[in-house]
Structures are given as C-alpha cells and as structure tokens.
Amino acid sequence: METDLAKKISALPKYQELKRKRSSFGWWLTLAMMVVYYGFILLVAFNKSFLSQRLGDGVMTVGIPIGFGVIVFTIVITAIYVRRANGEFDELSDAVAKAALK
Amino acid sequence: MSRGKISLGTGTRRVLTLATLFGVSFAAWSAGADLGQAVKQPTNWTAISMFAIFVVATLFITKWAAAKTKSASDFYTAGGGITGFQNGLAIAGDYMSAASFLGISAAVMASGFDGLIYSIGFLVGWPVITFLMAERLRNLGKFTFADVAAFRFKQAPVRIFAASGTLVVVAFYLIAQMVGAGQLIKLLFGLEYWIAVVIVGALMMVYVLFGGMTATTWVQIIKACLLLGGATFMAVSVLWYFGFSPEAMFAGAVKVKTDLALKDGKTAEVAATIGQSIMGPGNFVKDPISAISFGMALMFGTAGLPHILMRFFTVPSAKAARSSVMWATGWIGYFYLLTFIIGFGAITFVLTNPQFLDAKGALLGGGNMAAIHLANAVGGNVFLGFISAVAFATILAVVAGLTLSGASAVSHDIYATVVKKGTADSASELRVSKITTICLGMIAVVLGIAFEKQNIAFMVSLAFAIAASANFPVLFMSVLWKDCTTRGAVIGGFLGLISSVVLTVVSPSVWEATLGNPKGSALFPYTSPALFSMTIGFVGIWLFSILDNSQRAKVDRAGFLAQQVRSETGIGASGASGH
Numbered sequence: 001m002e003t004d005l006a007k008k009i010s011a012l013p014k015y016q017e018l019k020r021k022r023s024s025f026g027w028w029l030t031l032a033m034m035v036v037y038y039g040f041i042l043l044v045a046f047n048k049s050f051l052s053q054r055l056g057d058g059v060m061t062v063g064i065p066i067g068f069g070v071i072v073f074t075i076v077i078t079a080i081y082v083r084r085a086n087g088e089f090d091e092l093s094d095a096v097a098k099a100a101l102k
Numbered sequence: 103m104s105r106g107k108i109s110l111g112t113g114t115r116r117v118l119t120l121a122t123l124f125g126v127s128f129a130a131w132s133a134g135a136d137l138g139q140a141v142k143q144p145t146n147w148t149a150i151s152m153f154a155i156f157v158v159a160t161l162f163i164t165k166w167a168a169a170k171t172k173s174a175s176d177f178y179t180a181g182g183g184i185t186g187f188q189n190g191l192a193i194a195g196d197y198m199s200a201a202s203f204l205g206i207s208a209a210v211m212a213s214g215f216d217g218l219i220y221s222i223g224f225l226v227g228w229p230v231i232t233f234l235m236a237e238r239l240r241n242l243g244k245f246t247f248a249d250v251a252a253f254r255f256k257q258a259p260v261r262i263f264a265a266s267g268t269l270v271v272v273a274f275y276l277i278a279q280m281v282g283a284g285q286l287i288k289l290l291f292g293l294e295y296w297i298a299v300v301i302v303g304a305l306m307m308v309y310v311l312f313g314g315m316t317a318t319t320w321v322q323i324i325k326a327c328l329l330l331g332g333a334t335f336m337a338v339s340v341l342w343y344f345g346f347s348p349e350a351m352f353a354g355a356v357k358v359k360t361d362l363a364l365k366d367g368k369t370a371e372v373a374a375t376i377g378q379s380i381m382g383p384g385n386f387v388k389d390p391i392s393a394i395s396f397g398m399a400l401m402f403g404t405a406g407l408p409h410i411l412m413r414f415f416t417v418p419s420a421k422a423a424r425s426s427v428m429w430a431t432g433w434i435g436y437f438y439l440l441t442f443i444i445g446f447g448a449i450t451f452v453l454t455n456p457q458f459l460d461a462k463g464a465l466l467g468g469g470n471m472a473a474i475h476l477a478n479a480v481g482g483n484v485f486l487g488f489i490s491a492v493a494f495a496t497i498l499a500v501v502a503g504l505t506l507s508g509a510s511a512v513s514h515d516i517y518a519t520v521v522k523k524g525t526a527d528s529a530s531e532l533r534v535s536k537i538t539t540i541c542l543g544m545i546a547v548v549l550g551i552a553f554e555k556q557n558i559a560f561m562v563s564l565a566f567a568i569a570a571s572a573n574f575p576v577l578f579m580s581v582l583w584k585d586c587t588t589r590g591a592v593i594g595g596f597l598g599l600i601s602s603v604v605l606t607v608v609s610p611s612v613w614e615a616t617l618g619n620p621k622g623s624a625l626f627p628y629t630s631p632a633l634f635s636m637t638i639g640f641v642g643i644w645l646f647s648i649l650d651n652s653q654r655a656k657v658d659r660a661g662f663l664a665q666q667v668r669s670e671t672g673i674g675a676s677g678a679s680g681h
Contacts (some may be wrong), residue, residue, distance in 0.1 A: 083331055
C-alpha cells in the first residue's frame, strides 16, 4: 500500500474508531480467556480439594461442571467476538474503505 | 466371573501406573504424541475395507482437485476459495489428530478428570487466535505465515527464520504422526509397522502432489465429519445406556473403579476414595510452574503452528477467516466433550468386559485402545472397523496438511523469495513445491521407520513449544509492535527456537526418558520449556529491536503504518481471485 494512502486512511476518524474499538475489545476478551484458563490451572495446582468436593449426595463434584464450563466459555467468548466483528467492525471497515478509495 | 474381575484389578493398576508415569510428564499425553509400543493384532478385514473405501473416495476428490490445481496459488491456498464453514471443519480436522482422540479418551479412562484438564489446554488457544491474529493474518498474508512476519522487513533473513521455524515444527509433528500411524495400524489392521508407514507416506504424497490444498482440505473435511460423527455415536450410545443422566454415568464409572480397587485388596474406605478420585484432579498438575508453562505452550503454540496458520489464507476474506476459527473452536470443543464421555463410557463398558482384556487383565493392544474397544462394545465389529479406519484416515489427513505447509515454506519462502528474490514464476514455484513434497514424503517415511522403537512422546509438545517460542513471538511483534525491526525479529526468533529445543532436550522427558540418563540428572526440571523460552523469544525481539539503529531499522519502523492500516482494514489485501 502507498504510504500516502496509509496516512490518509489513518487520519480518518472512522479508522481510528475501528482500531480503538476492535483492539480494546480483542484485548479485554483475551484477558478474560487468560483469567479463566490460568485461574482454572491454578485452582487445579493449589486447591485440588475444592474441585474434588461433592455436589449433593451423588458422585458429581464441583470440578466437572467447572471443567465443562471452561470449554463452553471458550466457545461462547469466541462466538461473541466473531459476532461483533462480523457486524459492527466490518461495517466500520467498509465505511473506511469507502472514504479512503473515493 | 470372579477370575475375570481379579485380573481386571491387575489391568487397571497397570493402566493407573501408566497414568502416573504420564502425570509426571505432561509431554507424554500430547495430542498426536506417540501411541506407545503396540502389539500387532490379527488382520482386521472389516477395518481394512472401510479404509479402502475412504482411500478410493479421497482419490476421486484428488482427481477432481487436480483439475483445479493449476497455479501456485491453487496449490498453496486452494485459490482462496474455501468458505469459512468448510475451513473451520478443516482446521478442526487438522487439530483432532488420532492420538488426541485415542490418547485423551484413554487418559480419561485411566484417571478421569485429569484428561479433561489436558483437553482444555488444547482448546484455549483458539479464542486468542481469533481475537488477536486471524483477521490480521488474512489481511496481510498470501500463502505462508512468513508473508505476514516479513511484511515490512528485509525479506531474506525473516523468510529464512520463518522457514526454519516451519520445518522444525513440521518435522517433529510429522515424526510423531508417522510413528503413531505405524503403531496404530499394527494395532487396528494387523499390518506390519513399515507397511503402514509407507502407505501413509505414499497416499499423502498423492493428495498433496496432485490435489494441493484443495485435496488436502477436502480430505481433512471428510475425515473431520467421519470422526465427529463416529465420536458422537459413541458418546450418545454411552449416555443412552445411562438414561442420559450424567450423574448415572459418573456413578457407574466410580463404582467400577471402586470395585476394581476392592478386588485389588484395598480396604472399603481406600477403595471408595480411589473410585471417587476420578471425579477430581489427581497427579496431572504436579508443580504450578510446569502447569503454567505447559498451558502457555498449548495456548500460544496453536497460534504458531504453520499448517494451521496456512489455513487462514484459503478463505476469501477476513470475515471468512473469523468465521472459520469460530467453527473450528466450536467443533474442537464439542469433540473434547465427546472424548470425555467416551473415556467415562470406556470405564464402564471396557474395563468390565473380559473380551477386551488379555490374560493378565490389561487392555488388549495397550492403554490407547480405550476408544477402539468401546466402539466394539457399542457398535459391534462393523463400527469397530469404521472407527479404526477413521483413526487411520485422521493421521493421513494431518500428515498431508503438515507436508503441504513444509513444502510451501521451501518453495514460497526459500526458493521464490530468498533464492529468486521474488522473480520466480508460478510454474517454477509450483515445480519446486512438488519436488519438496516428494522429498518430505520420503524423509517422513524414513524417519517414521527410524523412530519406530524410540520414545517420541515429547515430540508434539516440543512442536507446540517451538511454535509458541519462535513463530508466535515473531508474528505477534511484527504485526502489533511498531518498533520491531528485522534484526530484532530474526535474532529473537532464533533465540526462542534454540532455547525451546535445548530446554526440551535437557528436560526429564527427553534427557531421562528418551536418552536414558539416570533419573534426576536432567538440568531443566519442568515438563515444558514454554514459560522460559517464550520469554527469551519476546525479550530477544524487544532488546535487539530497540538496540537496532541501522538504516534498515528506520525502513522497518517507517513501514509499520502502512502495514497496520492494511491489517486493520484489509485494503490492499489479496482477494480470492487476486492472489
């Protein structure tokens, strides 16, 4: 890409908005994923008895729903990002392209 | 009956001892890791015919794909014409290797909850790829991840680094898959080890040579569907038996484990504790440093695996790239939930059935046979044949993807960019990638046979650790950090690569388990180097970039703005037809 075109695009308010919104959304979600995963690993490393604790009278433990929860969380958080990116961010991106190439 | 149960006890103890050994080394459980030394089984004609059907079908696809594979772009990226949904299935297929299916279900059968911890590690890298990498990669790259890493840098040094990173990761991953294929086929089909390795090598070469990325992708998609379908059938059968009550399924498994411990001479109280222990974390996570380090290798290694990264260039837009990771994450997560149910099902159906145990009570064919025996238990001989054929097809498809990414690194990064300095035409580039494919295929067969008797459990973990410590930091910093320079990226990248390999060699899983040095002599006490080697990689890139005052560094930094605008907006990116 020509540097002039890049400069022109980077000066567009819509571009700044896109960059800011997507970047902060991406980093916040990354942080959330890290907290959930490493939190789970630290729980396994330091508090095994919490996860092995039974729920009610059966054999079911606290750990099983938490483990399944981490898997479901991973899928859901990915879907949340993709939904917003494919809608809002792509609209912004199209607007930037339109403004830049006109 | 009682005789069966007594021998069962010994069998389980054996499985548990095995699990304890694995617990010491995370490496041993790696997806795609070795399947252990397998015992040759009687020839299984049902499985062989099912596999033959798969091969014939995929060869027809290859023939169809070959007609469409004319340019280098068709060969590397299927002309960018794969949809997000298809690519998601193909990525999931690349990730769901035979040993992650057999290995994780076996780990769950042996120690329950610990198997879940392990599979979670393999899943959590995907959101991070989606949030930070997928669309930027698609907007910047064309054929290989080196296109992205070298975007604003001096081409030759960064390409050489990226090709090294690719080939080293591919080599370790490939050896693990080839040895796994040989062991698995010995086990499932009753064929000789070397025959299996040669079949995998030859078929893979046919797919890649003639059908390029189109054939490789469709083989992967078909296999992913078969594997997901087969695993779903097994998990639903297990749940159906327990009236779709997870509590009943877990209670059944705990009872089996308790009974086995009782038969083993434990007191009622101890046996109950052993039985219940599969419902919570056991020995898998020993020290927190190893746990974090291993978690980092899995989380960030996924974002640095060349054969996965390459898949982002097969879709027409950033939107499709995002959708493909979403589908992939969904399928892979679903698959790990299934393997968990399959593992618990195997406790009830396999560990209590003398048909699946040898005279001493150990699982016939070795610990990794849990899912295979369960297939027999829930679906009879025909379904057993189906699952065996799917397991073989899985290895074949993964190997084809790996070879394609290795070949692209040689032809696109080394030949076209470094040797020919960008002047190579599409035809000669294509010719070089085909020659490389043949070479890689032959090397894979030779290494597969050479490593037959070796303990190669560490190899897939090592591939993840290298990907996390060398490929990922360079990609990440070049895309997101404006002050990164050619010198910083290359030196830091190589430091990450070398440190991850060296630390793995002096870790217990290689120094002691593979090289046979005395226990406790390993210099590096942890099971995964990633925490340290990733740090070395990132700090290396940072340090050598900020110290870089060369003329080139000014060009590198000045190029960031244009790169960033393109990575954010896709303006100027290669389109589906504009490759």
